[in-house]
Amino acid sequence: MHEVWTISETYEGRIKEVSLELLARGRALADTLGVALGTVVIGYKIPKTELNSLIEHGADSVYVADDPKLSSFTCNTYSNVLVQLFAAHKPQIVVSAATTTGRTLMPYVAVKTHAGLTADCTGLAIEENTQNLLQTRPAIGGNILATIKTPDHRPQMATVRPRSTKILAPDSSRTGSIEYIPISEDWFSSEVEVLGMRALEGQQGAIDEADIVVSGGKGLKKKDNFKLIEKLAVALGGEVGASRDAVDRGWEAYPHQVGLSGKTISPRLYMAAGISGAIQHLAGIKTAKCIVAINSDEHANIFDLADFGIVGDLFTVIPEILKRLESRSEA
């Protein structure tokens, strides 16, 4: 029976969390179909413990392409690996993360394999009678949910938004196979060469895969005040986001921008302070699990999408939240 596959991503030799989320998705689909769940890992010197963790989190078979020339992602080369693997194993479903890597690689592969691909899904299910994959995704700024299927082409491919799935609890008694696939020189193209990495400015990490994101907007009034947002983010164990107005004013760097011309994110908790909730901002947070907003204007749009709203001055409210958080951790 044709397997369900996920594409696992690694960074610096470690499996990324989002790849474990994909296994939870894949496991559910494979169980419904009664087939095995495979996962592909492309990289260099991925430790055995990391590969085993894929099995512990739901994979039945792990296909590994390991070579120094695969150590960082380049689209053409990784695509060549996948195209060859698809031809050999004919998976019926392939799920990848809607990360910068997945959203680059999957469309490239979909063209080469004449497969249908649905971007940035938040829901995947199997249609009862046809056994087709039903792929649900937000579109038009999150204002509609579209369900899409690929009746006549295989594999059925989808990218899945990070943080939209809970990771399965690791089960160390699970067994599975790890197969190193023979390296083929034909894979490698030298058209793209990775020269290096530069870290994001400041101390904050990426918001794309963060559990909690605390964002500030024009209501912060000046750059210096953004420290309040940073403090709150740190205290909650989250990352810092910003509205476009805050980014355009240079209060926060572009990688932190949330919304239509920034990032679309699905954190467990999104906290917005001094953000009015323009439609372009809301487009980036429609799939956040929970939204808390602080705004002095009780008619601010952000409250329409929020689960919890505080109408008040953020300059008094945030310090009070920080005080409470501090006293909690001291207790």
Next chain:
Amino acid sequence: MHIIVLVKQVPETSDVQMDKETGTMIRSSSSSIINPLDLYALEAALTIKDVKGARVSVITMGPAGAIKVLKEAIAMGCDDAVHLTDRAFAGSDTWATSYILAQAIKKLGLPDLILCGERATDGDTAQVGPAIASWLSLPAVTYTSKIEQIEINSIIAERLIEEGYQKVKVALPALMTVVKEIGIVRLPTLKGKKKAMASSIPQWNAHDIEADPSFIGLKGSPTRVVKIETPKVSRNCTLVHVEDEASMSVAMDSLFAFLNDRDFLQKGGKKHA
């Protein structure tokens, strides 16, 4: 150097309001604009033109009205444009769309560089760019935030990825998609507007680009939309007001109960656990 920029016409969203009752989008008018993220691709191309000299061509696929976005691109400083329009293109998914655009690029002649926006604000897939590169078997560099160096045969650029900025060197010809950080979008000039008005933009149909009929339109699209739902936006917000010390204390109690119920307070307290 020849650069082709792909721009899409999308519905205007900036004056869209949400209907609070139904949670649907109220479009004040169905006016269409250049996909805002494609403006950055145009800007990147025109910057290269300013610095190195280049011919910049623009292509769009869309209904008759889509010619407007091409005129706008010429007004910004692009040299020429092609409008792909044919009833047979209707219903194309990203697979079919990218095929049509790739065919048009072939007809126009493979340029040194193809630039796309990161994603379109309506479809929001970010798939068309890399897919075109695949049809043309070109290298794809996505999420480009900075072009550092342009040589005859290569470009050094930075990509904004989850872990930071990745620096890459890509051999030309190549396809790149760009993010907002690439530059500040210029406005159309008067001279450009005149040029746009005077220019006649060729329209190509499926036959002109020698498209395989089984690869285009709804029929040529592997994916099918089977259902559209409008999720309700209202989340039944618990609203608390802070006006003085007493209301602050009530608000905080209620906020912390809310956060605690949903397990959001573990991380902050973890260091002492």
